[in-house]
Amino acid sequence: MTQTAEKRFKVTVITVVMNAEKVIQQLFDSMRELKTDEVEFIVLDGVSKDGTVDLIRKNEDIIDAWTSEPDHGIYDAMNKAVKMARGQWLLFMGADDTLLKGFRNIIPRLKDTNTVYYGKVFFHSKVITGRIEDDYRLTKTNICHQAIFYPKQIFEKYQYETQYIKCADYVLNLKLWDDTEFKFAYCDELIANFPEGGFSTNTVDTAFENDKADLFKQHLSLIAYARYLNKNIGTLGMLKKILLGK
Numbered sequence: 001m002t003q004t005a006e007k008r009f010k011v012t013v014i015t016v017v018m019n020a021e022k023v024i025q026q027l028f029d030s031m032r033e034l035k036t037d038e039v040e041f042i043v044l045d046g047v048s049k050d051g052t053v054d055l056i057r058k059n060e061d062i063i064d065a066w067t068s069e070p071d072h073g074i075y076d077a078m079n080k081a082v083k084m085a086r087g088q089w090l091l092f093m094g095a096d097d098t099l100l101k102g103f104r105n106i107i108p109r110l111k112d113t114n115t116v117y118y119g120k121v122f123f124h125s126k127v128i129t130g131r132i133e134d135d136y137r138l139t140k141t142n143i144c145h146q147a148i149f150y151p152k153q154i155f156e157k158y159q160y161e162t163q164y165i166k167c168a169d170y171v172l173n174l175k176l177w178d179d180t181e182f183k184f185a186y187c188d189e190l191i192a193n194f195p196e197g198g199f200s201t202n203t204v205d206t207a208f209e210n211d212k213a214d215l216f217k218q219h220l221s222l223i224a225y226a227r228y229l230n231k232n233i234g235t236l237g238m239l240k241k242i243l244l245g246k
Contacts, residue, residue, distance in 0.1 A: 007040075007086060008086055008087075008088075009038055009039060009040040009086050009087040009088070010038035010039065010087060010088055010089065010107055010110060011038060011039050011040070011087045011088070011089050011090070011091060011107055011110065011149065012039075012040040012041075012042060012085035012086060012087030012089070012090050012091070012152070013031065013039060013040070013041050013042070013090075013091050013092075013093055013099075014042050014043075014044070014078060014081040014082070014085065014090060014091070014092050014093070015027065015041075015042070015043045015044070015092075015093050015094065015095055016043075016044045016045075016046070016071075016074055016077035016078055016081060016092075016095075017043060017044070017045050017046070017048065017052055017095040018045065018046040018047075018048055018052075019048045019049060019050045019052060020048070020050075020052050020095035020096065021048070021050040021051040021052045021054075021055060023095055023096040024052060024055055024056075024095040024096070025055055025059075026096070026098050027093060027094075027095060027096070027097060027098055027099075028055070028059040028062065029098075030098040030099040030100070031062050031099060032059075032062050033099075034099050034101070034103055034104050035062055036104070036107075038107060039087075039107075040064045040065075040085065040086055040087050041062055041063050041064050042063070042064060042065045042066065042081050042084055042085060043056055043063055043065075043066040044066070044067055044068075044069075044071070044077045044078075044080060044081050045066065045067065045068040045069075046068075046069075046070065046071050046077060047068055047069060047070055048068070052095075053068050056068075065084055072162060073162055073165055074165070075160035075161070075162045075164070075165070075168040075169075076160075076162050078092060078160050079155075079159050079160050079162070082152070082155045082159070085152060087152060088110070088113055088151065088152055089110050089113075089117070089149040089150060089151055089152065090149070090150045090151075090152055090155075091103075091146075091148070091149050091150075091191075092145050092146070092169070093146055093192065094146065094194075096195050097146050097192050097193060097194055097195065098192065098193045099191070099192055099193075100122065100190050100191060100192055100193060101190070102119055102120070102189030102190040102191045103189075103191050103192065105189050106119055106149070106187050106189045106191065109187055110149060112185075113151045113153060114151065114153075114181060114182050114183065115151065115182070115183050115184070115185050116148060116149065116150055116151065116154070116173075116176055116182060116183070116184045116185070117148070117149040117184075117185050117186075117187055118130070118143050118144075118147050118148040118149065118184065118185075118186060118187065119147045119186070119187045119188065119189040119190065119191040120147060120188070120189065120190045120191060121144045121146050121147045121190070121191060121192050121193070121194045122190060122192070122193045122194065123144070123193075123194045123195075127190060128144065128194075130143055130144050130147060131186045132177075132184065132186070134224070135177070135220040135221045135223070135224035136220075136223070136224040136227050136228070138173070138174065138177060138216075138220060138224070139216050139220065139224055139225075139227070139228040142167070142169065142170040142173060143173055143184075144192075144194060145169045146191065146192040146194045147191040147192060148169075148173075151182070154176065154182060157179075157181075158172055158175060158176070160172060163207050164205055164207050164208045164211075165203065165205050165207070166203045166204070166205035166208065167205045167208035170208065171208070171215060174215055174216070174218075174219040174220070175219060177219060177220070178218075178219035178220070213225075213228070213229070213241075216228055222242075225242075226238055226242060229241050229242070
């Protein structure tokens, strides 16, 4: 591992990567364009077998800390990276993502360390606003991971649950939405380009699909949970679930 001298940053950008030599230079190029003294960049490689580590070394001028070691999946690596981070807010970027100018614009708006700030992403050739107006919206969509700035202090209370191989960030967002210690604030800024075809596009999170209804019941309002059930299993099924627990 390499790391610069002890310093405090406003934002830490974290990337966990495995065998991404074909795409990761685009991320590095975007980071080189937008990185400032307020921004820390951490890269955790899962012992790639291609040229990824060579590219990391070639871009060490913009990387504040990196390591290459085995992990137990994406979210395990993210939990490790959180412990290394020195920023007040954390943003997680995939190896095939790129930062956009809204990333720099949002940084001055990060002020309350009990607030989760989030913005927009570019996906499937269009801008995805992703604004969450109410609990029910969270049953239909997650806040894009590449557009959300988590206060680091939330990871003193929570971590990514690694049994969810694709949706651990969704589970974290549900818990934070339900936690009165924290609040969410939407910022109208385009943070990142989130391309199609990566791990999240091609992976089914069976554990999350099995637990989803219970997670909604536990962390969202009864109205949101009932609307979700009504949409997915009909009015009779919804009433049975809510009144009889069946």
